[in-house]
Amino acid sequence: xxxxxxxxxxxxxxxxxxxxxxxxxxxxxxxxxxxxxxxxxxxxxxxxxxxxxxxxxxxxxxxxxxxxxxxxxxxxxxxxxxxxxxxxxxxxxxxxxxxxxxxxxxxxxxxxxxxxxxxxxxxxxxxxxxxxxxxxxxxxxxxxxxxxxxxxxxxxxxxxxxxxxxxxxxxxxxxxxxxxxxxxxxxxxxxxxxxxxxxxxxxxxxxxxxxxxxxxxxxxxxxxxxxxxxxxxxxxxxxxxxxxxxxxxxxxxxxxxxxxxxxxxxxxxxxxxxxxxxxxxxxxx
Amino acid sequence: xxxxxxxxxxxxxxxxxxxxxxxxxxxxxxxxxxxxxxxxxxxxxxxxxxxxxxxxxxxxxxxxxxxxxxxxxxxxxxxxxxxxxxxxxxxxxxxxxxxxxxxxxxxxxxxxxxxxxxxxxxxxxxxxxxxxxxxxxxxxxxxxxxxxxxxxxxxxxxxxxxxxxxxxxxxxxxxxxxxxxxxxxxxxxxxxxxxxxxxxxxxxxxxxxxxxxxxxxxxxxxxxxxxxxxxxxxxxxxxxxxxxxxxxxxxxxxxxxxxxxxxxxxxxxxxxxxxxxxxxxxxxxxxxxxxxxxxxxxxxxxxxxxxxxxxxxxxxxxxxxxxxxxxxxxxxxxxxx
Numbered sequence: 012x013x014x015x016x017x018x019x020x021x022x023x024x025x026x027x028x029x030x031x032x033x034x035x036x037x038x039x040x041x042x043x044x045x046x047x048x049x050x051x052x053x054x055x056x057x058x059x060x061x062x063x064x065x066x067x068x069x070x071x072x073x074x075x076x077x078x079x080x081x082x083x084x085x086x087x088x089x090x091x092x093x094x095x096x097x098x099x100x101x102x103x104x105x106x107x108x109x110x111x112x113x114x115x116x117x118x119x120x121x122x123x124x125x126x127x128x129x130x131x132x133x134x135x136x137x138x139x140x141x142x143x144x145x146x147x148x149x150x151x152x153x154x155x156x157x158x159x160x161x162x163x164x165x166x167x168x169x170x171x172x173x174x175x176x177x178x179x180x181x182x183x184x185x186x187x188x189x190x191x192x193x194x195x196x197x198x199x200x201x202x203x204x205x206x207x208x209x210x211x212x213x214x215x216x217x218x219x220x221x222x223x224x225x226x227x228x229x230x231x232x233x234x235x236x237x238x239x240x241x242x243x244x245x246x247x248x249x250x251x252x253x254x255x256x257x258x259x260x261x262x263x264x265x266x267x268x269x270x271x272x273x274x275x276x277x278x279x280x281x282x283x284x285x286x287x288x289x290x291x292x293x294x295x296x
Numbered sequence: 297x298x299x300x301x302x303x304x305x306x307x308x309x310x311x312x313x314x315x316x317x318x319x320x321x322x323x324x325x326x327x328x329x330x331x332x333x334x335x336x337x338x339x340x341x342x343x344x345x346x347x348x349x350x351x352x353x354x355x356x357x358x359x360x361x362x363x364x365x366x367x368x369x370x371x372x373x374x375x376x377x378x379x380x381x382x383x384x385x386x387x388x389x390x391x392x393x394x395x396x397x398x399x400x401x402x403x404x405x406x407x408x409x410x411x412x413x414x415x416x417x418x419x420x421x422x423x424x425x426x427x428x429x430x431x432x433x434x435x436x437x438x439x440x441x442x443x444x445x446x447x448x449x450x451x452x453x454x455x456x457x458x459x460x461x462x463x464x465x466x467x468x469x470x471x472x473x474x475x476x477x478x479x480x481x482x483x484x485x486x487x488x489x490x491x492x493x494x495x496x497x498x499x500x501x502x503x504x505x506x507x508x509x510x511x512x513x514x515x516x517x518x519x520x521x522x523x524x525x526x527x528x529x530x531x532x533x534x535x536x537x538x539x540x541x542x543x544x545x546x547x548x549x550x551x552x553x554x555x556x557x558x559x560x561x562x563x564x565x566x567x568x569x570x571x572x573x574x575x576x577x578x579x580x581x582x583x584x585x586x587x588x589x590x591x592x593x594x595x596x597x598x599x600x601x602x603x604x605x606x607x608x609x610x611x612x613x614x615x616x617x618x619x620x621x622x623x624x625x626x627x628x629x630x631x632x633x
Contacts (some may be wrong), residue, residue, distance in 0.1 A: 082510065084506065084509055084510055087408055087409050087505070087506065087509060087515075088409060089409060108514065109509045109510060109512060110509075110512035110513065110514050112512075113511065113512030114512065118510065118511065118512070119510045120510075121506060121507060121510055125504050125506060125507035125510070126504075126507070127499070127500045127503040127504055127507060127508075128503050128504070129499065129502075129503050130496070130499055130500060130503065134496055134499075137493075137496060138496055138497065138500045138508070138511050138513070139511050141493065141497055141511055141512050141513050142511075142512040186511060187511070190511065190512060
């Protein structure tokens with residue numbers, strides 16, 4: 012089985028974050044949609060405080076489902092966690108509503124931005140503070156968000172539906188920040204954005220992580236960018252974690268290069284080879 | 297001809313007043329549709345239920361008295377006291393909020409994420425259920441509703457127009473109070489939606505359920521809120537129509553008159569519901585006035601129509617569906633390419 016990637020597993024934490032507290036731990040969860048469709052078949056992962064943890068994999072690998080299982084947006088899509096446990100700061104959070112989780116500091120930024128189109132950018136940001144009671148601090152946080160995303164300040168009075176894709180992504184991240192989160196579950200921030208904007212957004216994610224101490228669990232198809240900014244990575248394939256390790260190690264791994272970065276020892280591979288490779292792999296898997 | 301013009305003015309004014317009554321019903325539809333995407337077929341029945349509850353409480357009648365009497369062989373019908381109008385209204389508001397809780401808990405909570413058509417069917421079921429409950433609770437007799445709103449022709453307008461134009465306009469006091477109440481109601485609703493946290497949450501839910509959930513807005517809470525608001529709007533509509541034509545089961549059919557109003561004004565716009573109502577009300581009154589008049593329409597075509605009020609609004613709505621499906625003020629569908 013030459014083309015089957017070797018399963019290798021790390022110890023769940025990047026070397027530089029070794030002594031950090033683990034905020035979120037997902038233990039062997041199984042997710043079923045509509046009572047029949049098994050999507051996750053035993054996913055485990057850990058998110059340390061102050062780290063950026065990447066969840067990688069192709070379409071349908073289960074990245075979004077994992078995030079939604081954590082934030083509990085699954086329920087509104089008729090999905091449920093049938094096995095395993097999800098702990099946040101040691102507390103089981105499977106039965107909490109999304110708003111309970113937001114109050115505990117876990118918020119999801121959904122794939123495809125999902126801004127409130129007919130609300131202005133500023134109103135969008137303010138909806139992020141829905142669960143908070145401390146009115147005075149909300150105004151300060153609005154300024155903080157604007158300092159990270161000056162573009163949003165320029166457009167604060169325009170309807171979010173009429174802003175550009177990059178601005179909408181910023182709006183969605185800013186909205187999440189308004190809840191004063193401890194952990195942001197960020198789903199596919201690069202989707203549909205120009206490479207330059209992707210760099211800009213990831214740069215902001217990095218500085219939020221470093222300056223504000225926000226932890227990120229990041230689902231991303233763009234393996235290259237994600238591994239450059241993350242501390243630790245998990246690679247999902249058809250609902251299972253097939254490999255995990257510190258981002259640096261993953262970047263160097265031959266299989267990851269082959270399957271996800273489109274590189275091999277001989278340099279860049281032609282697309283035709285990659286495709287046949289992937290197809291045969293499915294057969295064997 | 298000035299005579300005709302004066303008549304036309306009076307007819308238009310009265311049409312505007314009727315239009316406001318339509319708008320009151322349409323408003324309830326807009327609230328629920330905007331926040332949950334549910335087209336609430338039962339809005340008309342909610343108005344009926346609210347009006348019947350109000351009358352029942354005011355007259356101090358025992359709810360479900362028929363049922364109780366036939367089970368226990370008793371003969372209770374009334375408590376023997378009358379409740380003042382204001383208190384009765386407050387109690388009815390409480391009943392409408394309880395109804396909103398009931399609807400959310402037993403119906404729509406279980407249908408989250410279902411197709412719009414399924415939600416629509418559920419509201420049809422709800423409409424018949426509520427009609428049955430109203431009957432069981434308060435009986436099916438026609439009742440007079442009087443919450444102390446002024447009745448009859450407004451003398452001041454009659455005198456003023458008579459002195460100025462030599463022809464007194466007959467405008468019903470009830471219509472004038474309906475217009476004032478509707479204006480206040482709309483102003484309050486808009487202020488609530490635009491400037492409060494809950495209002496913002498309501499609009500957020502209207503835009504994107506999933507995203508609203510993700511920032512921690514409880515859909516359940518927002519939906520209870522809008523159903524309560526819709527219940528209160530239904531109460532206002534029920535009071536107005538009930539004071540005008542008595543509280544009876546045909547009251548629920550005013551919902552059908554709200555449909556063309558919605559198509560004209562747009563399903564998602566609160567001001568749209570009001571302006572749509574005004575256009576329909578005035579349009580149908582003027583149209584009827586012109587085509588049934590021997591001097592105008594008859595003089596040119598040699599024949600006249602009558603009872604056009606039954607269909608005019610629907611034809612107008614049809615024309616709107618063809619040329620401007622989102623209505624005059626409906627939310628533009630934002631489509632980024």
